[in-house]
Amino acid sequence: MKPFSRKAEKKVRMNMAELKTFFVYELEDTGERKELSLSEKALIQYLNPEQVLVLVREDLRRIFIWKGAKSAVKKRFISSRVARDVQQELMKNSLYHRCKIVSVDQGDEVQEFLDAFNLESMDVKERLADVRYVRNSEKEEIKEKKRFPEEKEFRINEYITLKLIKGQTEIFIDEKPFHQCKYLLLNLTQKDFNKFDHIDSIDEAFEMYNKMDKNHERDHDLIDPESEFIGHCSNLQVWYENDYDLRILHSSLSIPLLKKMAFLGDKKAIIRLKESIATRIMSRNYNTIIFYLNEKYLKLFSNEELEVMFDEWLEKNVDFAFME
Structure with missing residues (x-):
């Protein structure tokens, strides 16, 4: 295989340096998404109970759908569609990878989400009344007993x-x-x-x-x-x-x-x-x-x-x- 010229190698390095790996989209009540300009360190300030965010960590090949415990049902439904749209948009750029979509509920966050942003699980005192959840600890117990989560x-x-x-x-x-x-x-x-x-x-x-x-x-x-x-x-x-x-x-x-x-x-x-x-x-x-x-x-x-x-x-x- 013919090696890169110095000029080509420099161009590739510049593209990689400019490659954005962290995106945050806020879901609005209208169903539209709005990109937020914030750093990973500032993310914790936006994780409030009524919020639904689509978070892209391209370096980890993950798209996280973060759903606040009191977020609107409409936003939750729209979020999976928005995440798939973002997934396909990224894949159109040859510099990006295919990212797996992972759903994250406030107070019952999956470990890979917490590790990705160096966060701790949030204490939730009040949840949305019409949605039922199975906590991660319960999932492990169910898996061991070969039982399935509550429908x-x-x-x-x-x-x-x-x-x-x-x-x-x-x-x-x-x-x-x-x-x-x-x-x-x-x-x-x-x-x-x-x-x-x-x-x-x-x-x-x-x-x-x-x-x-x-x-x-x-x-x-x-x-x-x-x-x-x-x-x-x-x-x-x-x-x-x-x-x-x-x-x-x-x-x-x-x-x-x-x-x-x-x-x-x-x-x-x-x-x-x-x-x-x-x-x-x-x-x-x-x-x-x-x-x-x-x-x-x-x-x-x-x-x-x-x-x-x-x-x-x-x-x-x-x-x-x-x-x-």
């Missing part, structure tokens, strides 16, 4: 609940397990979500999604189970708050979810599911119609609605002939 859960609405069980995120509908591929949950930032504004079909959305950088699927082993759980909760919460927008989740996940909730009486789910089915039946895809018939989706429609829908379908498919 953590987050309720989206009266029908959908997500639970963290044995390190895995599980979806429950009406308190019953919903077995479907969770990685079809799109992990979208607000910037990504705006890209879907001009798209009306689920298939178009999934085609665009396939072209996007889906690092949450490829690199989910770099995210600890708690951060992954929070990410899934956040995505389903966005889906619910946007009236079950069919552009946010792929149809193989959103349609079965809507079907479950529709038959449980969720009016919003019934409306959205009917819209989706009607749109798809208007297409010339006979297999789609057969699928909806076999899966009993059409039971959601009144006889009058079915009559109108199929009359319109026949008008658009004049070459259709019933089999004898």
